[in-house]
Amino acid sequence: LAKTTQPISMDSYEGQEVNITCSHNNIATNDYITWYQQFPSQGPRFIIQGYKTKVTNEVASLFIPADRKSSTLSLPRVSLSDTAVYYCLVGYILTGGGNKLTFGTGTQLKVEL
Amino acid sequence: GAVVSQHPSWVICKSGTSVKIECRSLDFQATTMFWYRQFPKQSLMLMATSNEGSKATYEQGVEKDKFLINHASLTLSTLTVTSAHPEDSSFYICSARVPGGADTEAFFGQGTRLTVV
Numbered sequence: 001l002a003k004t005t006q007p008i009s010m011d012s013y014e015g016q017e018v019n020i021t022c023s024h025n026n027i028a029t030n031d032y033i034t035w036y037q038q039f040p041s042q043g044p045r046f047i048i049q050g051y052k053t054k055v056t057n058e059v060a061s062l063f064i065p066a067d068r069k070s071s072t073l074s075l076p077r078v079s080l081s082d083t084a085v086y087y088c089l090v091g092y093i094l095t096g097g098g099n100k101l102t103f104g105t106g107t108q109l110k111v112e113l
Numbered sequence: 114g115a116v117v118s119q120h121p122s123w124v125i126c127k128s129g130t131s132v133k134i135e136c137r138s139l140d141f142q143a144t145t146m147f148w149y150r151q152f153p154k155q156s157l158m159l160m161a162t163s164n165e166g167s168k169a170t171y172e173q174g175v176e177k178d179k180f181l182i183n184h185a186s187l188t189l190s191t192l193t194v195t196s197a198h199p200e201d202s203s204f205y206i207c208s209a210r211v212p213g214g215a216d217t218e219a220f221f222g223q224g225t226r227l228t229v230v
Contacts, residue, residue, distance in 0.1 A: 034218065036221075041204065043117075043206045043222050043223050046218040046220070101208070103157040103158075
């Protein structure tokens with residue numbers, strides 16, 4: 001499984017855009033990139049997933065360059081409630097749904113007023 | 114989206130006793146579920162993969178006789194911490210992926226806080 005590297009922590013202020021970059025130099029051809037958010041004492045929550053280029057949903061955007069060795073999660077106009085740990089994961093997907101996900105260290109995002 | 118539910122949300126037990134944690138997929142069938150453990154301020158560590166109708170697959174360093182996993186149906190997996198000790202106190206989380214195409218996401222339970230006293 002590809003190893004991921006993320007910044008340990010980031011600080012931001014309400015209303016700002018936050019970009020969290022993840023390195024995954026050993027990403028395999030079949031690997032997808034997935035980001036999860038985790039609040040204290042809760043299970044992780046899916047944010048976004050992509051394979052290449054750009055993916056956008058109602059909460060975030062995911063930018064993946066052509067070589068796919070890194071990815072950037074972009075959170076527009078963060079609020080205090082976005083304070084959480086954000087995990088970047090890479091892994092291949094089996095059609096039977098059996099692929100396991102391995103978590104890296106994650107990035108602790110702290111949003112202040 | 115799909116829902117994965119864990120029970121109990123928290124449990125306190127005495128050292129030496131066993132504790133069972135349930136993980137249910139509420140609106141889909143999961144042939145495979147995953148169990149994680151998370152210590153304070155650390156990342157999730159995969160413990161084992163639970164396979165319906167067969168033996169679980171444990172990650173290196175995880176004692177299969179201490180952490181018993183049973184996946185008896187397509188919607189329920191259980192993790193039993195046997196002869197629990199204070200060092201087993203942790204946050205246990207399960208997850209399941211909806212079977213389907215290549216971009217299906219994994220859903221996580223809310224976690225179970227185990228405290229062994």
